[in-house]
Amino acid sequence: MSLTILALHAHPDDESSKAAATVARLVDEGARAVLVTATGGEAGDILNPEMDVPEVAQHLAEVRAGELEEAARIIGFDEIVMLGYRDSGMPDSPDNGRDDAFCNQPIEEVLERVVEVVRRVRPDVVLGYDDHEFYPHPDHLRIHEISLEIAAAAADADRFPEAGEPWQVDEVYAPVFTRERILALHTAMLESTGESPFAVWLERGVGGDVERTTFKFDVTGYVDRGRKALAAHRTQVDPRGFWFAVPTSVVESVYPWEDFELLYRNGSPNSGRDSLFAGIRE
Numbered sequence: 001m002s003l004t005i006l007a008l009h010a011h012p013d014d015e016s017s018k019a020a021a022t023v024a025r026l027v028d029e030g031a032r033a034v035l036v037t038a039t040g041g042e043a044g045d046i047l048n049p050e051m052d053v054p055e056v057a058q059h060l061a062e063v064r065a066g067e068l069e070e071a072a073r074i075i076g077f078d079e080i081v082m083l084g085y086r087d088s089g090m091p092d093s094p095d096n097g098r099d100d101a102f103c104n105q106p107i108e109e110v111l112e113r114v115v116e117v118v119r120r121v122r123p124d125v126v127l128g129y130d131d132h133e134f135y136p137h138p139d140h141l142r143i144h145e146i147s148l149e150i151a152a153a154a155a156d157a158d159r160f161p162e163a164g165e166p167w168q169v170d171e172v173y174a175p176v177f178t179r180e181r182i183l184a185l186h187t188a189m190l191e192s193t194g195e196s197p198f199a200v201w202l203e204r205g206v207g208g209d210v211e212r213t214t215f216k217f218d219v220t221g222y223v224d225r226g227r228k229a230l231a232a233h234r235t236q237v238d239p240r241g242f243w244f245a246v247p248t249s250v251v252e253s254v255y256p257w258e259d260f261e262l263l264y265r266n267g268s269p270n271s272g273r274d275s276l277f278a279g280i281r282e
């Protein structure tokens, strides 16, 4: 298989919580995968009580870079590109206002950096972000903006001539939580633990009736790899937390897919439902 995939993410750990099982399967089937992480996650909270100690807090960017390396190895990424921007923090936090925050860098400048990577790596498929209606983290919104523009910008010889030879990406997708998936996990969670964090998601309408073209990708046998990658982000996830509450066997029996929204297709954007890695390019 000659499929190259480039996954564009905001923070260390996003590569493990979004489409990790998909990338793991693609890599096992012969794809080359490159991870681009925009920020160092410096503004993240330490969400695992066991890791919430001063030595970790004082060196959070370094610690998170180490966690990212381990997670990327578990998933199977061939290369990690750190863009080196500073985490902008949660919406309306003081970090948003910093001059060096990712969200305050000129979009053209950021786009040029990513175009440069795309023109070097030459991916067939880019994984980016949807509009993040229910999680408006400024860095994620930035990745969404870039996701919408990257394919056209990388292919256009008149744009960023210093950033390498133009390259045409075939498709851009965003991993998404569909209503169907949330309901399946919610039900499984209620059955196995008596409570479900997805209840709040359902109330807020996450994955609701938006018009979008979505695809399912079968990740049977890979859910565990995604979880192991996520668990490698020891500062960011509590191993006793809800992400791990439902056994992988249950997840795979109720919903063995990851879902993707098509953001761009070369020639005919958002037309047709005949491709998510085109049967992995048989």
Ligand SMILES: [Zn+2]
Binding pocket: 010, 011, 014, 137, 140
């Ligand atoms: Zn993030």
